[in-house]
Amino acid sequence: MNVQLQRPAQAIVTQEPGPSSKVVELGGYLPADNHGSVAPRALADIGLRRGALIDLTLKHFYVEVKPSTLVLAARLGLPATLLVPLFECMRRAGLVEPVEAGPLPHERVWALASEGRRRAARAMDVSRYVGPAPVSLEAYRREIGRDIGQIGWPRPAALAELLKQTCLDSHQVDALGTAFAGEGLIFIHGPSGSGKTHMLKLLSSMLTGSIRVPHAIAVGESILEVFDPRLHRPCAESAQAGTNVDRRWVSCLRPTIRVGSETLKQLFDPHLDGGSGRYSAPHQVKANGGMLLIDDFDANRPQAAQLIDRWRALLETGVDRLRFPDGSAVDLPVSGRMVLAASLAPEALGGEALVRRLAGRVDLARLPECVYRAWVERLYTLQGCASPRELSGWLVDMHRSAGLPLAPGVAVRLLQIAADGARYRGESLNLDRVALERAWHVHRGLPIQAGRPPDASLRRGTIATPQHRRAPGSIDVRSRQPHQPA
DSSP states (O other), rough: BBBOOOOOOOOEEOOSSSTTTOOOOOOOOOOOOOOSBBBSSGGGGTOOOOHHHHHHHHHHGGTTOHHHHHHHHHHSSSSSHHHHHHHHHHHHHHEEEEEEEESSSSGEEEEEEEHHHHHHHHHHHOOOSSSOBBBBBHHHHHHHHHHHHOBBOHHHHHHHHHHHHHHSOOOHHHHHHHHHHHSSSEEEOOOOTSSSHHHHHTTTTBBBBBEESEEEEEEEEEEEEEETTOOOOBBBHHHHHTTTTTEEEEEOOOOEEOGGGGGGGGGGGGGEETTTTTOOOHHHHHHEEEEEESSSSSSSHHHHHHHHHHHHHHHHEEEEEOOOOOSOOOEEEEEEEEEEEESOHHHHHHHHHHHHHHHEEOOSSOHHHHHHHHHHHHHHTTOOOSOHHHHHHHHHHHHHHTTOOOOOHHHHHOOOOOOHHHHHTOOOOSSSSHHHHHHHHHHHHHOOTTTOOOOOOOEETHHHHHHHGTTOOOBBBOOOOOOOOO
């Protein structure tokens, strides 16, 4: 059942029903809030049912026992001048009582009355959200609708500079840039270690510009939290905003949210946080106006198939239907980009139906040796390596002898292990053959004999004697020919 916000006005009973029940008209839905970043100037501009606003205000007394109107206004993200008449209405209803008069109306200090405590407890049972006042559903739809098509992307030269740390050639970079300029799914696939995760990290810095993110959205009787301080980065101007700015919204850099397959269940519908008892928006809503990156997408095949089916419908309509645990549903616009990284090709996950809806794809499964070697040499040169060509050839030999495909991720990981080993031994990093061989053995879980450098010849976990120390007649595991002493 879809949520409908148009409901008749209703009265709020301020004590248990009975012959002497006192009824005060506090209900009714208020008109939708304003459309810009300017703070609401009247209660009608907030876009919330007045009863819901009163319930949220009463719950704030759990945080601040005897707050002033000014303190509560800051917590709710609303101008204090709007709360003065609201508190007067709540006082007449017997929900709050003044305990200290200030020189100005908005400096008056309040405490909960008996009926206010009971109503606050009931409101807390319905929703444990205690934060800034939520924006209306219509206001959120307008904001996202205005933002669609305004996402900025780097130009070809900037994108090439950004992705020079990857193994992509110029044609792949252009294809990726074209995909980001459009709309739809972007699919990156390749075997483990092919550099998918590294590429996702680089792509997360592509977005430019900012977007306004609401602290929360009012969805019927529920409150859906959207702003997440762990994922959203407020702009500098957001902290310096004046008093006339609507504090229910946070001006943030366009979000880039990177998640793994273990969080796919949070990509569908609002989920209830068991610890806080509050509804949190799914990742595709938190990434609205930005980019959602999903790594190891195919690790959970059933959920991956579900997400593909759902995203197909979203691409066709631009709207995602969120379902709450109580059975209610709401349609929200979703804009931005979605990047999937998987080991399997898209044909193996969604067939041709998925391929047709891809804005672009990057295949990291087939990496030419010349491209791999050039990338390794460039990477290791940046790290101060004196012989990058020798190390790139050695890496290719090691991959072949171990029966592994050329994997950029392995080259990066060896570099990290070599740096960690130097730090452990209290040495400065000297990126040479010995350091890389030692890192290879650590990476593959192979023993290193004390008192000598690790061996470079390896085949599927077998360590051979170093070339210059082999006994006559021993077998070189790479050539399978008897060793002839020099």
